[in-house]
Amino acid sequence: MNRMQQSVESVKLAQESDAIAIERTLAGDRDAFRVLVERHSHSVFRLAYRLTGNQHDAEEVVQEAFLRAYQKLGQFEARANFSTWVYRIAANYSIDLTRRKRKEEARRETSLMSGQDNMEQDPIDLLPDSQPSPERLTQSLELRRQMEQALASLSHAERTAFVMRHWEGCGIEEIAAVLNSNSGAAKNAVFRAVQKLRQMLEPLLENRTQTRAVGTES
Numbered sequence: 001m002n003r004m005q006q007s008v009e010s011v012k013l014a015q016e017s018d019a020i021a022i023e024r025t026l027a028g029d030r031d032a033f034r035v036l037v038e039r040h041s042h043s044v045f046r047l048a049y050r051l052t053g054n055q056h057d058a059e060e061v062v063q064e065a066f067l068r069a070y071q072k073l074g075q076f077e078a079r080a081n082f083s084t085w086v087y088r089i090a091a092n093y094s095i096d097l098t099r100r101k102r103k104e105e106a107r108r109e110t111s112l113m114s115g116q117d118n119m120e121q122d123p124i125d126l127l128p129d130s131q132p133s134p135e136r137l138t139q140s141l142e143l144r145r146q147m148e149q150a151l152a153s154l155s156h157a158e159r160t161a162f163v164m165r166h167w168e169g170c171g172i173e174e175i176a177a178v179l180n181s182n183s184g185a186a187k188n189a190v191f192r193a194v195q196k197l198r199q200m201l202e203p204l205l206e207n208r209t210q211t212r213a214v215g216t217e218s
Contacts, residue, residue, distance in 0.1 A: 164178065
């Protein structure tokens with residue numbers, strides 16, 4: 001049996017095992033749902049972390065995704081893949097959470113700006129920032145920061161498609177299921193994401209290449 005056949009067999013076994021756990025949960029065995037959480041929470045966390053950009057929000061997404069999955073388990077179609085279904089729930093909640101936080105940040109900024117004229121400058125603001133300057137950051141950290149910013153600028157569909165395809169190794173059909181679209185639309189979302197990220201990150205990568213070249217010459 002080659003690796004591809006082994007992979008297909010392992011996926012089938014996981015789906016069958018998920019189906020048994022779901023059946024037991026619906027029959028009233030709450031402990032059975034813990035099997036699903038333990039089996040899929042790590043991958044859901046990875047997806048949520050890539051979509052939200054921080055651990056705290058990712059943990060909230062995982063908790064909410066499995067809570068909603070448990071509450072709506074009766075609506076789950078037996079022929080579907082549970083991991084894809086909970087991925088979709090997590091992706092949708094990540095989108096809602098990100099939108100809500102952006103609105104809250106915008107309101108806070110507006111509130112602060114409106115009150116600045118009536119406030120004296122805090123002396124602490126005059127002190128030099130103890131955080132390292134961008135120039136002192138390593139190139140790898142700078143690239144990670146730029147990558148996070150670039151991902152944040154993508155549409156929710158593009159970001160989800162890119163993360164699932166290139167970081168989670170998901171197939172197009174699974175991405176399409178999470179996005180609730182067809183395979184053609186999923187492929188286009190991945191393609192657009194790659195093109196946009198390449199365009200945004202290319203200047204930084206060129207600078208890194210030039211810096212390495214100068215270091216080699218010296």
